[in-house]
Amino acid sequence: MDDKTTILELKKALQKFKEERNWEQFHDPKNLAEAISIEAGELQEKFLWRSIGDISRKIENEPDYKKEVEEEFADVVIFCLNFANATGIDISRVVEEKIGKNNKKYPSEKAKGKHTKYNKL
Amino acid sequence: MDDKTTILELKKALQKFKEERNWEQFHDPKNLAEAISIEAGELQEKFLWRSIGDISRKIENEPDYKKEVEEEFADVVIFCLNFANATGIDISRVVEEKIGKNNKKYPSEKAKGKHTKYNKL
Amino acid sequence: MDDKTTILELKKALQKFKEERNWEQFHDPKNLAEAISIEAGELQEKFLWRSIGDISRKIENEPDYKKEVEEEFADVVIFCLNFANATGIDISRVVEEKIGKNNKKYPSEKAKGKHTKYNKL
Amino acid sequence: MDDKTTILELKKALQKFKEERNWEQFHDPKNLAEAISIEAGELQEKFLWRSIGDISRKIENEPDYKKEVEEEFADVVIFCLNFANATGIDISRVVEEKIGKNNKKYPSEKAKGKHTKYNKL
Numbered sequence: 114m115d116d117k118t119t120i121l122e123l124k125k126a127l128q129k130f131k132e133e134r135n136w137e138q139f140h141d142p143k144n145l146a147e148a149i150s151i152e153a154g155e156l157q158e159k160f161l162w163r164s165i166g167d168i169s170r171k172i173e174n175e176p177d178y179k180k181e182v183e184e185e186f187a188d189v190v191i192f193c194l195n196f197a198n199a200t201g202i203d204i205s206r207v208v209e210e211k212i213g214k215n216n217k218k219y220p221s222e223k224a225k226g227k228h229t230k231y232n233k234l
Numbered sequence: 235m236d237d238k239t240t241i242l243e244l245k246k247a248l249q250k251f252k253e254e255r256n257w258e259q260f261h262d263p264k265n266l267a268e269a270i271s272i273e274a275g276e277l278q279e280k281f282l283w284r285s286i287g288d289i290s291r292k293i294e295n296e297p298d299y300k301k302e303v304e305e306e307f308a309d310v311v312i313f314c315l316n317f318a319n320a321t322g323i324d325i326s327r328v329v330e331e332k333i334g335k336n337n338k339k340y341p342s343e344k345a346k347g348k349h350t351k352y353n354k355l
Numbered sequence: 356m357d358d359k360t361t362i363l364e365l366k367k368a369l370q371k372f373k374e375e376r377n378w379e380q381f382h383d384p385k386n387l388a389e390a391i392s393i394e395a396g397e398l399q400e401k402f403l404w405r406s407i408g409d410i411s412r413k414i415e416n417e418p419d420y421k422k423e424v425e426e427e428f429a430d431v432v433i434f435c436l437n438f439a440n441a442t443g444i445d446i447s448r449v450v451e452e453k454i455g456k457n458n459k460k461y462p463s464e465k466a467k468g469k470h471t472k473y474n475k476l
Numbered sequence: 477m478d479d480k481t482t483i484l485e486l487k488k489a490l491q492k493f494k495e496e497r498n499w500e501q502f503h504d505p506k507n508l509a510e511a512i513s514i515e516a517g518e519l520q521e522k523f524l525w526r527s528i529g530d531i532s533r534k535i536e537n538e539p540d541y542k543k544e545v546e547e548e549f550a551d552v553v554i555f556c557l558n559f560a561n562a563t564g565i566d567i568s569r570v571v572e573e574k575i576g577k578n579n580k581k582y583p584s585e586k587a588k589g590k591h592t593k594y595n596k597l
Contacts, residue, residue, distance in 0.1 A: 115245060115318075118326035120236035126333055133342040139349050139404055142293065142303075143281035147403050149310060150274040150513055154396025157271050160264035161389050162381050162591035172263065172321060182263075183323055186314075187332035189270060190325060193311055197236075200293060202304055204311060205239035211308035212247055221254040228260050228525035260525050268524055271392055275517025282510055283470040283502055349404035357487060357560075360568035362478035368575055375584040381591050384535065384545075385523035391552060392520050395513040402506035414505065414563060424505075425565055429574035431512060432556055432567060435549075439478075442535060444546055446553060447481035453550035454489055463496040470502050 120204050127194045145196040152192055156185040241325050248315045266317040273313055277306040362446050369436045387438040394430040401427055483567050490557045508559040515551040522548055 131137060159182050172179045197204050218231040227234070252258060280303050293300045318325050339352040348355070373379060401424050414421045439446050460473035469476070494500060522545050535542045560567050581594040590597070 114326035114330075115241035115324050117240065119238065119240050120244070123241075123326065123329055124236060126330070130333060130336065134340060134345045135347045136345075136349070138347070143284060144404060146274070146278045146281050147399060147510060150271070150278050150517075151396045151400045151403060153267070153271040153274040153310075154393045154513075157267045157389060158393045160267050161393060162386060163264060182321070183328045184332060184335075186317065186321075186323060187328040189274075190314055190329055191332060193307075193314065194329075196307065200303070200307075202307060203236050205235035205244065207304045207308040208244055208311055208315075209235075209247070211305060211312060212251060214305075215251065219255060224255045224257075226256045226259070228257070265525060268389060268520060271396075272517045272521045272524060275392075275514045278510060279514045282514060283507060356568035356572075357483035357566050359482065361480065361482050362486070365483070365568065365571055366478060368572070372575060372578065376582060376587045377589040378587075378591070380589070385526060388516070388520045388523050392513065392516040395509070395516040395552075399509045399513050402509050405506060424563070425570045426574060426577075428556075428559065428563075428565060429570040431516075432571055433574060435553055435556060436571075438549065442545070442549075444549060445478050447477035447486065449546045449550040450486055450553055450557075451477075451489070453547060453554060454493060456547075457493070461497060466497045466499075468498040468501070470499070 124194050124198055124204075127191060128198050131195065131198070140195055140199045142196060142200050145192055145199055148192040149189060149196060152185065152188040156182070156189055159185055245315050245319055245325075248312060249319050252316065252319070261316055261320045263317060263321050266313055266320055269313040270310060270317060273306065273309040277303070277310055280306055366436050366440055366446075369433060370440050373437065373440070382437055382441045384438060384442050387434055387441055390434040391431060391438060394427065394434055398424070398427040398431055487557050487561055487567075490554060491561050494558065494561070503558055503562045505559060505563050508555055508562055511555040512552060512559060515548065515555055519545070519548040519552055 131140060159178070172182055193204075196202070219234070223234050224231075252261060280299070293303055314325075317323070340355070344355050345352075373382060401420070414424055435446075438444070461476070465476050466473075494503060522541070535545055556567075559565070582597070586597050587594075
């Protein structure tokens with residue numbers, strides 16, 4: 114569905130959910146930033162103690178586990194959309210601007226195959 | 235731009251960025267979940283010590299501060315898109331499924347105006 | 356008990372717990388840093404949607420809630436102690452060093468009553 | 477120094493630091509829980525992209541890196557101590573209680589060598 118769904122459509126679905134519950138009052142940017150962080154922690158917990166590569170890349174092989182990961186991930190994205198709604202941020206714009214900036218910070222010829230931070234490249 | 239941009243377009247922009255740098259090897263779901271969490275912490279830091287409501291909702295009034303918030307937020311979203319690319323998750327699908335689930339957990343008549351957790355509603 | 360208990364005593368209690376379960380193998384600093392972050396998220400969740408001051412300072416008044424906060428907080432501290440055990444860090448030393456450093460970054464006459472970050476003081 | 481320093485001594489050092497700056501007003505438990513989480517993210521960042529075991533356990537071999545890790549870790553501990561000061565929590569007590577509880581959730585004979593969550597043991 115990602116090929117057809119616009120960011121605005123997802124934003125609107127969350128906006129509707131919020132309005133139906135009169136939750137506007139709780140959706141303060143500070144609270145929502147907190148919520149993103151909390152949900153990100155729950156997503157992370159799904160990978161804690163797992164080693165890198167051998168297991169974590171093969172989530173396809175474990176349908177129950179994959180389902181859990183998807184749900185936690187959805188929570189993170191949902192609060193990101195709520196955050197954008199609450200602050201009026203255009204997600205596509207800020208993402209594209211940041212990619213542009215990262216293109217300069219991490220020029221492909223210098224950053225190729227390295228995970229060095231830009232200030233040490 | 236959110237009214238025109240599909241999720242897939244953003245995903246592809248990040249996929250291209252990654253491939254140009256040969257960073258596929260680092261984009262393990264465990265690492266990316268960690269990265270989302272780290273960036274969410276940086277976003278949160280922008281609101282630390284600020285009180286709720288009176289200040290944090292008025293980021294429009296402080297253009298420099300707003301710019302910083304946007305950049306940190308973009309980082310969170312970028313790692314979410316990278317996570318979805320690495321795991322093959324269709325974002326629109328998992329978000330819609332979760333909204334459907336939350337509709338049952340938080341029926342609007344019961345949850346209206348309350349921030350009570352579903353298991354205590 | 357904090358007046359009598361040394362840091363080392365707490366560290367040893369956790370060391371014993373780990374050795375009895377043969378968990379040394381999982382206690383990699385990267386994993387433990389992740390675990391601290393995950394538990395910190397769970398602690399934070401106890402305060403999400405609560406406003407500042409009026410409610411959050413009075414946890415004494417809600418014994419069940421206080422118990423939950425204490426448990427989540429204990430988890431954060433436990434993983435900090437595990438992290439120190441795994442890396443050989445002397446907690447008292449690094450804390451004192453950091454306080455010394457912060458004393459210079461935030462001289463009391465300049466930082467009094469302000470939550471401004473040191474680089475903007 | 478951990479063999480000689482009591483928890484209370486560290487708590488008092490932070491209490492003094494706070495009082496000298498009149499920061500009591502900012503040290504709300506919600507804010508401090510946020511701060512712990514933010515600092516935990518910064519600690520984690522030191523290990524992001526590093527693989528487990530081969531590198532992350534050998535921080536002794538990289539003195540500059542070790543110093544950075546120690547400082548980030550100290551920040552986490554400092555906000556934990558501030559949190560305990562603000563809420564009146566006796567750290568030794570809640571840690572011992574939680575270890576007691578974990579002893580029941582993770583009996584050593586069942587949990588030996590496994591990182592399985594207690595509800596699936």
